[in-house]
Amino acid sequence: MSGPSAFSLAGRHILVTGANTGIGQGIAISIARAGGTVIGVGRSAMDDTETKVSEAGGQFEAVRCDLADHDAAKAMLDQVWEKTGPIDGLVNNAGIIRRADAVDFTEADWDDVIDVNLKTLFFLSQAFARRVLDDPGRRGKIVNIASVLSFQGGIRVASYTASKHGALGITRLLACEWAAKGINVNAIAPGYIETNNTEALRADPDRSAAILARIPAGRWGEPEDIGDAAVFLLAPASDYMHGAVVPVDGGWLAR
Numbered sequence: 001m002s003g004p005s006a007f008s009l010a011g012r013h014i015l016v017t018g019a020n021t022g023i024g025q026g027i028a029i030s031i032a033r034a035g036g037t038v039i040g041v042g043r044s045a046m047d048d049t050e051t052k053v054s055e056a057g058g059q060f061e062a063v064r065c066d067l068a069d070h071d072a073a074k075a076m077l078d079q080v081w082e083k084t085g086p087i088d089g090l091v092n093n094a095g096i097i098r099r100a101d102a103v104d105f106t107e108a109d110w111d112d113v114i115d116v117n118l119k120t121l122f123f124l125s126q127a128f129a130r131r132v133l134d135d136p137g138r139r140g141k142i143v144n145i146a147s148v149l150s151f152q153g154g155i156r157v158a159s160y161t162a163s164k165h166g167a168l169g170i171t172r173l174l175a176c177e178w179a180a181k182g183i184n185v186n187a188i189a190p191g192y193i194e195t196n197n198t199e200a201l202r203a204d205p206d207r208s209a210a211i212l213a214r215i216p217a218g219r220w221g222e223p224e225d226i227g228d229a230a231v232f233l234l235a236p237a238s239d240y241m242h243g244a245v246v247p248v249d250g251g252w253l254a255r
């Protein structure tokens with residue numbers, strides 16, 4: 001498909017995890033601007049996102065769910081499907097990070113991060129795909145939020161790096177399994193984006209300056225930089241893309 005409608009999400013319902021803040025909120029706003037309806041999932045109140053989506057001319061529905069509980073996450077998707085109707089796209093954005101030297105890294109910090117960033121990403125994708133495949137002719141799009149640490153090691157973020165490498169592998173595996181069945185699975189690898197996640201880094205003048213000096217674009221990313229790439233991967237324009245990873249990192253990985 002080509003032309004302006006190739007980039008439109010009019011009539012599409014997109015479920016975005018972790019939509020109350022940061023990148024998830026940016027994705028919700030971009031989806032609204034493209035004409036889509038957002039179902040935002042998270043643990044916290046989503047009033048701020050609801051206001052911003054509405055200002056962008058979109059519809060928003062908030063759903064509370066702790067995505068560390070995989071059974072609850074799967075049940076949530078089924079409930080949304082029954083109540084609101086079919087979902088056209090899933091954005092696996094919710095994520096957490098724990099920082100410690102590898103020699104001191106605890107099992108709890110390993111499990112917590114893998115649970116939310118990788119295990120729920122897989123099982124929510126599975127729950128979504130089961131619904132899509134149950135309805136002959138239906139298509140679906142999955143966008144996984146990976147990271148530049150899907151390609152690099154980083155330091156002091158062992159479980160996060162493992163989860164993001166894993167997220168990229170799962171993106172490719174699911175893309176291969178589901179491409180011929182009408183489901184596109186792709187990923188975005190954000191660089192350094194201004195969110196709560198990076199607040200501590202930005203507050204440290206030395207680390208912040210070192211990061212900025214390494215970004216070819218010369219600035220940190222904004223949540224909607226990721227949102228606009230997500231719209232592309234959710235829209236008809238990307239129908240022939242399967243298992244791709246799109247870096248949105250100001251050139252970080254190109255360096």
Ligand code: NDP
Nearest residue numbers: 018022023043044066067068094095147192193195196197
């Ligand atoms: P934030 O910390 O700002 O937001 C994280 C989001 O995830 C929140 O909405 C949070 O909801 C949600 N979340 C976390 N745990 C759970 C849970 N158990 N159940 C439900 N929701 C949960 O992070 P970012 O916006 O920065 O990150 C979003 C994604 O982008 C993550 O996957 C992150 O790894 C990735 N990323 C971020 C980068 C950056 O520079 N910021 C760089 C590369 C990747 P709640 O507040 O309710 O817990």
